[in-house]
Amino acid sequence: xxxxxxxxxxxxxxxxxxxxxxxxxxxxxxxxxxxxxxxxxxxxxxxxxxxxxxxxxxxxxxxxxxxxxxxxxxxxxxxxxxxxxxxxxxxxxxxxxxxxxxxxxxxxxxxxxxxxxxxxxxxxxxxxxxxxxxxxxxxxxxxxxxxxxxxxxxxxxxxxxxxxxxxxxxxxxxxxxxxxxxxxxxxxxxxxxxxxxxxxxxxxxxxxxxxxxxxxxxxxxxxxxxxxxxxxxxxxxxxxxxxx
Amino acid sequence: xxxxxxxxxxxxxxxxxxxxxxxxxxxxxxxxxxxxxxxxxxxxxxxxxxxxxxxxxxxxxxxxxxxxxxxxxxxxxxxxxxxxxxxxxxxxxxxxxxxxxxxxxxxxxxxxxxxxxxxxxxxxxxxxxxxxxxxxxxxxxxxxxxxxxxxxxxxxxxxxxxxxxxxxxxxxxxxxxxxxxxxxxxxxxxxxxxxxxxxxxxxxxxxxxxxxxxxxxxxxxxxxxxxxxxxxxxxxxxxxxxxx
Amino acid sequence: xxxxxxxxxxxxxxxxxxxxxxxxxxxxxxxxxxxxxxxxxxxxxxxxxxxxxxxxxxxxxxxxxxxxxxxxxxxxxxxxxxxxxxxxxxxxxxxxxxxxxxxxxxxxxxxxxxxxxxxxxxxxxxxxxxxxxxxxxxxxxxxxxxxxxxxxxxxxxxxxxxxxxxxxxxxxxxxxxxxxxxxxxxxxxxxxxxxxxxxxxxxxxxxxxxxxxxxxxxxxxxxxxxxxxxxxxxxxxxxxxxxx
Amino acid sequence: xxxxxxxxxxxxxxxxxxxxxxxxxxxxxxxxxxxxxxxxxxxxxxxxxxxxxxxxxxxxxxxxxxxxxxxxxxxxxxxxxxxxxxxxxxxxxxxxxxxxxxxxxxxxxxxxxxxxxxxxxxxxxxxxxxxxxxxxxxxxxxxxxxxxxxxxxxxxxxxxxxxxxxxxxxxxxxxxxxxxxxxxxxxxxxxxxxxxxxxxxxxxxxxxxxxxxxxxxxxxxxxxxxxxxxxxxxxxxxxxxxxx
Numbered sequence: 001x002x003x004x005x006x007x008x009x010x011x012x013x014x015x016x017x018x019x020x021x022x023x024x025x026x027x028x029x030x031x032x033x034x035x036x037x038x039x040x041x042x043x044x045x046x047x048x049x050x051x052x053x054x055x056x057x058x059x060x061x062x063x064x065x066x067x068x069x070x071x072x073x074x075x076x077x078x079x080x081x082x083x084x085x086x087x088x089x090x091x092x093x094x095x096x097x098x099x100x101x102x103x104x105x106x107x108x109x110x111x112x113x114x115x116x117x118x119x120x121x122x123x124x125x126x127x128x129x130x131x132x133x134x135x136x137x138x139x140x141x142x143x144x145x146x147x148x149x150x151x152x153x154x155x156x157x158x159x160x161x162x163x164x165x166x167x168x169x170x171x172x173x174x175x176x177x178x179x180x181x182x183x184x185x186x187x188x189x190x191x192x193x194x195x196x197x198x199x200x201x202x203x204x205x206x207x208x209x210x211x212x213x214x215x216x217x218x219x220x221x222x223x224x225x226x227x228x229x230x231x232x233x234x235x236x237x238x239x240x241x242x243x244x
Numbered sequence: 245x246x247x248x249x250x251x252x253x254x255x256x257x258x259x260x261x262x263x264x265x266x267x268x269x270x271x272x273x274x275x276x277x278x279x280x281x282x283x284x285x286x287x288x289x290x291x292x293x294x295x296x297x298x299x300x301x302x303x304x305x306x307x308x309x310x311x312x313x314x315x316x317x318x319x320x321x322x323x324x325x326x327x328x329x330x331x332x333x334x335x336x337x338x339x340x341x342x343x344x345x346x347x348x349x350x351x352x353x354x355x356x357x358x359x360x361x362x363x364x365x366x367x368x369x370x371x372x373x374x375x376x377x378x379x380x381x382x383x384x385x386x387x388x389x390x391x392x393x394x395x396x397x398x399x400x401x402x403x404x405x406x407x408x409x410x411x412x413x414x415x416x417x418x419x420x421x422x423x424x425x426x427x428x429x430x431x432x433x434x435x436x437x438x439x440x441x442x443x444x445x446x447x448x449x450x451x452x453x454x455x456x457x458x459x460x461x462x463x464x465x466x467x468x469x470x471x472x473x474x475x476x477x478x479x480x481x482x483x484x485x486x487x488x
Numbered sequence: 489x490x491x492x493x494x495x496x497x498x499x500x501x502x503x504x505x506x507x508x509x510x511x512x513x514x515x516x517x518x519x520x521x522x523x524x525x526x527x528x529x530x531x532x533x534x535x536x537x538x539x540x541x542x543x544x545x546x547x548x549x550x551x552x553x554x555x556x557x558x559x560x561x562x563x564x565x566x567x568x569x570x571x572x573x574x575x576x577x578x579x580x581x582x583x584x585x586x587x588x589x590x591x592x593x594x595x596x597x598x599x600x601x602x603x604x605x606x607x608x609x610x611x612x613x614x615x616x617x618x619x620x621x622x623x624x625x626x627x628x629x630x631x632x633x634x635x636x637x638x639x640x641x642x643x644x645x646x647x648x649x650x651x652x653x654x655x656x657x658x659x660x661x662x663x664x665x666x667x668x669x670x671x672x673x674x675x676x677x678x679x680x681x682x683x684x685x686x687x688x689x690x691x692x693x694x695x696x697x698x699x700x701x702x703x704x705x706x707x708x709x710x711x712x713x714x715x716x717x718x719x720x721x722x723x724x725x726x727x728x729x730x731x732x
Numbered sequence: 733x734x735x736x737x738x739x740x741x742x743x744x745x746x747x748x749x750x751x752x753x754x755x756x757x758x759x760x761x762x763x764x765x766x767x768x769x770x771x772x773x774x775x776x777x778x779x780x781x782x783x784x785x786x787x788x789x790x791x792x793x794x795x796x797x798x799x800x801x802x803x804x805x806x807x808x809x810x811x812x813x814x815x816x817x818x819x820x821x822x823x824x825x826x827x828x829x830x831x832x833x834x835x836x837x838x839x840x841x842x843x844x845x846x847x848x849x850x851x852x853x854x855x856x857x858x859x860x861x862x863x864x865x866x867x868x869x870x871x872x873x874x875x876x877x878x879x880x881x882x883x884x885x886x887x888x889x890x891x892x893x894x895x896x897x898x899x900x901x902x903x904x905x906x907x908x909x910x911x912x913x914x915x916x917x918x919x920x921x922x923x924x925x926x927x928x929x930x931x932x933x934x935x936x937x938x939x940x941x942x943x944x945x946x947x948x949x950x951x952x953x954x955x956x957x958x959x960x961x962x963x964x965x966x967x968x969x970x971x972x973x974x975x976x
Contacts, residue, residue, distance in 0.1 A: 123831075123832070123836075156905070164901070166847060166901075169896070169898075229456040231484050236478055242423075355599060363590075367588070397656070406658050407654065627972070670972060700961040707964065714947065727961050729912050
């Protein structure tokens with residue numbers, strides 16, 4: 001088990017992160033990062049109980065030192081182990097408000113968790129992914145989770161949109177630099193409401209109107225399986241009924 | 245065998261079209277449209293010999309009557325049969341030339357094969373796809389093949405770019421209209437040289453520098469398998485080494 | 489008067505085209521192309537009465553021969569005269585309809601007037617614009633009028649969107665080829681309802697909610713005055729109150 | 733003189749900022765913000781000597797307190813005065829480097845100066861611009877300076893691209909929120925090398941291959957003069973010879 005490569009997932013709650021963890025745990029040892037252990041503990045237990053291997057680490061992606069400490073712990077738990085996949089999936093910084101009512105902190109939180117967080121995460125995972133080349137069943141893959149706000153700055157959404165636009169820029173830049181080095185960097189635009197416990201209150205007139213976390217995880221896995229001849233950079237995912 | 249739904253593929257040569265045909269023939273009866281029978285005959289034979297079901301029909305997608313006749317023949321061969329998938333993949337109209345040296349015909353050919361061709365194809369396949377709802381293993385899917393020129397009008401490429409931009413507009417419009425009706429409409433941006441007999445002469449300094457037709461076909465199949473909660477509209481595919 | 493360079497404007501009705509004609513007539517002899525003389529006659533009279541120089545020519549931009557004949561007539565009226573500006577502004581092909589109710593002709597009309605029309609117009613104006621280099625007060629300029637549909641293929645809008653996407657591809661390609669030759673090629677995205685007689689019926693809850701044709705003309709003129717160090721390719725114009 | 737409205741410009745060096753200051757000083761009292769007084773002193777002197785009114789304030793846009801102090805000083809110098817225009821133009825954070833050699837600080841500096849800086853600047857200028865409604869000759873205008881990196885995340889450019897993408901998101905969001913309130917928010921994509929003292933070393937084979945700061949300033953002024961019926965949000969500016 002210890003010899004399996006890693007899948008490192010930042011931003012793991014009861015929704016998309018958990019589904020991604022489950023999917024990648026079929027092939028990799030998974031490392032789950034979240035600020036709150038409550039977020040990763042159930043899925044860590046579930047994976048280990050099911051014959052997979054998972055650990056959780058409390059970390060704040062927007063804090064350089066916290067990310068550094070998390071990766072030191074990964075190295076301690078899995079010394080010298082390469083990564084096959086890394087997924088940046090934190091949802092931090094979402095806020096909708098008239099611009100002049102925003103606090104400096106609300107804007108900073110979004111930027112720090114999405115843009116700086118993405119940077120810290122990439123900085124620590126890319127060396128492990130580069131090490132994974134030739135050792136993993138598919139080209140090592142780094143996936144960033146985007147949102148509608150990655151490509152549209154709507155009124156009253158500036159903090160989250162600024163963070164998500166910045167994250168997309170980072171993803172593009174890394175894809176162009178590390179693709180030729182054999183690491184597949186992708187960006188997924190999640191355009192709609194995800195069907196997770198937190199969104200139970202959103203009721204739509206049509207069935208199946210929310211994105212399925214398991215289907216998102218399948219799409220991420222699919223991206224991961226692509227050969228280097230045929231890498232996708234960007235994929236937009238939305239429910240069939242979504243307006244866009 | 246006759247009761248299987250159809251996969252209808254326009255633009256079938258020895259490359260992507262053939263790979264798509266092979267992939268979809270694992271589940272569907274395939275209908276291959278091409279102007280020249282030489283393009284579809286080998287793959288039709290191969291599929292039928294392998295236990296699948298395939299027919300080829302000579303058709304010019306840029307000619308409304310030719311497309312109409314082709315679909316009349318489909319109805320004759322597979323009366324009342326629904327479609328599970330349709331793929332628009334013709335490469336017609338590519339030309340690179342100083343603008344003032346272009347003939348009217350060169351511009352028209354690109355527009356007619358990519359834009360009008362896409363329209364005629366969609367008009368005839370959508371009723372069959374709508375009929376496929378609930379009868380096919382995955383939501384009925386209509387995929388359009390785009391290119392680098394779908395999103396960038398480079399110098400000396402105006403005919404093909406105009407055609408491919410127009411095709412992308414058509415794809416977007418159909419995705420927004422037919423997604424809510426349960427038909428998955430997608431657009432794939434093929435950004436690079438495809439590894440087919442015709443491109444043998446393009447030699448790159450790196451291995452694996454051309455897109456694999458089989459990997460493109462896998463991506464199309466993946467799009468087809470997505471549930472309606474989580475449809476992708478657009479996917480860009482390129483070799484790891486491609487500049488973009 | 490005969491020695492002034494030309495501004496050639498295709499698509500002249502009582503709205504934007506007339507305002508553009510008026511604006512450019514302050515510096516150039518203007519040639520107005522429209523299918524219907526009723527469209528250009530009032531503005532031709534107005535310009536000539538006001539001391540400017542204008543002629544109108546009946547032409548269908550979607551018909552290669554009609555465009556050819558129009559430019560033969562321009563050469564006859566203004567032999568050897570260069571062009572300082574050319575504006576492609578026809579509105580042809582707009583239709584909103586469920587896709588499966590569209591006729592082949594409705595789709596073709598939009599494609600032919602927007603995409604092929606743009607091609608024919610560019611083919612005939614670019615030689616005159618190239619001749620204008622160094623002779624006109626500002627770099628010779630070719631402007632294409634786009635719309636919301638130039639960048640978004642909305643449901644039930646496929647003909648117009650396909651035409652406008654194609655026209656944008658043409659504009660990009662020409663800007664990249666002819667910019668380095670000193671011709672300024674631009675594309676304006678008109679995103680909203682224009683305040684013209686035909687849109688009197690559209691009433692909005694806010695004042696000034698429609699685009700002003702004169703302000704659009706000012707923007708086109710501004711584009712024309714830019715020096716070659718600092719060309720704009722694309723400009724999106726919309727009322728302050730417009731949702732986008 | 734004291735009764736003229738303000739034009740507040742952040743990021744003033746010997747290039748674009750100075751040209752913008754000169755252009756807007758023909759109508760407004762100008763306030764120039766820069767970290768280093770050396771950057772604004774010459775242009776402040778020049779404007780005051782020429783009969784205009786200008787002051788310079790040392791401020792670091794990436795520091796919330798520094799921006800706050802600067803606007804307190806503006807209020808002290810021009811009590812109760814509205815703003816007709818505000819331009820965010822700092823160049824901070826540009827760095828090109830292999831990703832794994834970037835320091836945390838290099839990424840943060842770009843994000844903090846472009847994204848957070850834009851936020852702080854908008855927060856302090858928007859109330860003054862809203863106050864300017866009806867008092868200024870043109871609709872109050874907030875312009876953000878973007879770059880090639882605003883729309884493309886190139887390899888080795890992630891810090892600046894992340895910052896500029898984020899700034900564009902902010903600009904879009906503000907345009908959508910404050911346009912309907914009568915404030916014109918725009919974003920200019922400067923795509924090329926600007927002809928300033930710092931770029932003297934860049935020599936091109938063609939004349940006029942660099943953007944003119946005065947022409948950029950003219951474009952900004954043109955945006956400012958647009959009536960609310962016809963606001964442009966985005967404008968891309970590049971030399972005629974630029975590859976894009």
